[in-house]
Amino acid sequence: MSASVLYDAPGPRGKALNWLYSAIALAILAWVAWIVYSKFDETGQWEADKWTPFLKSETWENFLIPGLKGTLSAFAVGAVLALAFGFVFAVGRLSQSRFISIPSAVVVEFFRSIPMLLLMMFIYFMQQPLGLETNVFWAVVLGLMLYNGSVLAEVIRAGVGALPKGQAEAGVAIGLSPGQVMRTILLPQAVRSMLPAIIAQLVVLLKDTALGFILAYSELLNQIPKIDGNFDNLIPAAIVVALIYIALNTILGLVANFVEARTRRVGHTAGPVGHVAADPVAEAADLVQKGHAAGSAGGGGGGGAA
Amino acid sequence: MDLISESGSVILTSFGLTLRLAVFSGIFSLLLGVVLATFRVSPVPVLRWIGTAVVYTFRNTPLTLVMFFALFGLSYQLGFSFDKDLLYRNNFWLAVLALSVYTSTFVCEVLRSGINTVPLGQAEAARAIGLTFTQNLRLIVLPQALRSVINPLASVLIAMTKNTTVAVTIGVTTATMVNEASGQMKSLMERNSDQILLIFIIFAVGFMILTLPIGFIAGWAAKRFAVIR
Numbered sequence: 442m443s444a445s446v447l448y449d450a451p452g453p454r455g456k457a458l459n460w461l462y463s464a465i466a467l468a469i470l471a472w473v474a475w476i477v478y479s480k481f482d483e484t485g486q487w488e489a490d491k492w493t494p495f496l497k498s499e500t501w502e503n504f505l506i507p508g509l510k511g512t513l514s515a516f517a518v519g520a521v522l523a524l525a526f527g528f529v530f531a532v533g534r535l536s537q538s539r540f541i542s543i544p545s546a547v548v549v550e551f552f553r554s555i556p557m558l559l560l561m562m563f564i565y566f567m568q569q570p571l572g573l574e575t576n577v578f579w580a581v582v583l584g585l586m587l588y589n590g591s592v593l594a595e596v597i598r599a600g601v602g603a604l605p606k607g608q609a610e611a612g613v614a615i616g617l618s619p620g621q622v623m624r625t626i627l628l629p630q631a632v633r634s635m636l637p638a639i640i641a642q643l644v645v646l647l648k649d650t651a652l653g654f655i656l657a658y659s660e661l662l663n664q665i666p667k668i669d670g671n672f673d674n675l676i677p678a679a680i681v682v683a684l685i686y687i688a689l690n691t692i693l694g695l696v697a698n699f700v701e702a703r704t705r706r707v708g709h710t711a712g713p714v715g716h717v718a719a720d721p722v723a724e725a726a727d728l729v730q731k732g733h734a735a736g737s738a739g740g741g742g743g744g745g746a747a
Numbered sequence: 748m749d750l751i752s753e754s755g756s757v758i759l760t761s762f763g764l765t766l767r768l769a770v771f772s773g774i775f776s777l778l779l780g781v782v783l784a785t786f787r788v789s790p791v792p793v794l795r796w797i798g799t800a801v802v803y804t805f806r807n808t809p810l811t812l813v814m815f816f817a818l819f820g821l822s823y824q825l826g827f828s829f830d831k832d833l834l835y836r837n838n839f840w841l842a843v844l845a846l847s848v849y850t851s852t853f854v855c856e857v858l859r860s861g862i863n864t865v866p867l868g869q870a871e872a873a874r875a876i877g878l879t880f881t882q883n884l885r886l887i888v889l890p891q892a893l894r895s896v897i898n899p900l901a902s903v904l905i906a907m908t909k910n911t912t913v914a915v916t917i918g919v920t921t922a923t924m925v926n927e928a929s930g931q932m933k934s935l936m937e938r939n940s941d942q943i944l945l946i947f948i949i950f951a952v953g954f955m956i957l958t959l960p961i962g963f964i965a966g967w968a969a970k971r972f973a974v975i976r
Binding site: 459556567679682 | 804916
């Protein structure tokens with residue numbers, strides 16, 4: 442059902458009313474914008490020297506690019522590790538041996554149910570007692586891996602669950618071992634159908650790298666106080682950083698849309714193509730609940746941790 | 748077990764604060780989420796644009812940045828304050844504001860997907876008997892949509908409960924300077940470096956105690972209130 446069936450095509454009176462409501466909404470919007478504008482003006486946020494630093498290459502070279510590098514390297518390593526973790530535990534949880542499936546389920550449900558920030562802090566503080574040098578990069582990356590990997594494991598598992606039963610049965614019928622069925626028949630199709638949901642989870646992972654700010658990992662968000670220290674422009678810096686995040690996520694979203702359209706067109710999977718959900722994780726969790734009502738404790742799930 | 752006898756009451760107080768953050772943010776994010784969803788499906792184009800812009804902005808911005816902006820931008824730079832005298836109260840409500848706005852965009856999208864599960868005929872029938880857009884939404888579509896999104900909504904609320912830990916960016920404390928759970932766990936770990944695993948397990952279990960009931964209640968409610976079609 443699309444939104445448009447909620448109301449009739451407006452007649453003359455409806456059109457007039459819509460214009461009226463639009464005008465009222467615009468007036469309120471203008472009023473809010475005016476409040477923001479005058480507050481910014483009062484505190485001198487519009488002064489040119491607060492914004493011009495972002496037009497200089499030094500600001501980008503010294504602050505934003507290094508921050509972007511920190512964010513993207515945590516994202517890249519975290520994404521690769523989370524995908525590997527997700528595959529291992531999805532397969533583990535689907536294993537026919539209970540000695541593998543139950544521990545895998547426990548691990549996945551545990552890491553899904555606790556806040557990622559606590560995981561990162563734990564890994565951060567645990568390094569020293571273990572005789573390792575405290576490394577904030579690995580604390581952030583391993584935290585990202587454990588949480589997002591667990592969510593990805595559930596997404597992949599849901600993808601396998603959504604495949605028609607005949608796929609696995611046909612594999613067994615031609616004499617493949619359970620491992621071969623999983624590796625050569627189920628996983629390739631599940632990944633294809635779940636690719637949009639997997640990419641959507643990577644958007645969550647990208648946003649979650651910002652948690653590194655709390656552990657003083659040098660990522661994008663951590664550059665705001667530094668830029669502010671140099672140019673006394675905290676709000677402009679925060680707005681620029683927010684725009685960078687929005688741009689990065691938009692790019693990933695476009696990739697997800699492209700992949701979804703392509704999978705729909707080309708096929709190559711017996712499963713339903715996971716559309717790019719309005720709320721990917723909640724929807725993935727929902728899918729998991731539908732597909733595997735028995736396995737899901739309902740304790741985990743949930744959208745982006747940050 | 749010295750840790751429990753020494754810090755047990757502090758840990759309980761800190762989870763009490765986390766719970767209060769979660770309850771207030773939950774209420775406000777649900778209310779704001781319904782408003783945003785209404786905007787996004789409304790016949791008034793300007794409202795649709797506003798809804799879309801708000802959702803797109805906050806969904807693609809990390810919560811840490813939203814929290815950071817609430818404290819340093821909104822409060823310190825722009826001078827916005829919930830309580831000019833009591834810093835801890837100001838910080839608490841700033842965190843609730845940040846968490847509510849951020850979470851409401853997720854609530855909005857879940858509700859919108861719920862509206863899509865209501866069969867076309869329902870809305871058409873409502874229009875046929877002459878209900879207006881607001882009557883249609885309020886009496887026919889939203890009650891059914893809400894009942895079909897109990898589980899995904901619970902996932903959002905569970906994520907929000909876990910997200911209260913990000914309030915450490917603002918430094919939310921009680922009147923007696925006890926931090927919310929993540930800040931408290933951090934300071935306990937700094938002071939007891941020989942018991943880090945134990946501290947982590949205590950806080951992890953604490954969050955499971957907070958979040959598991961949401962999942963169970965939602966599972967029960969989803970069955971109880973399921974729309975039979």
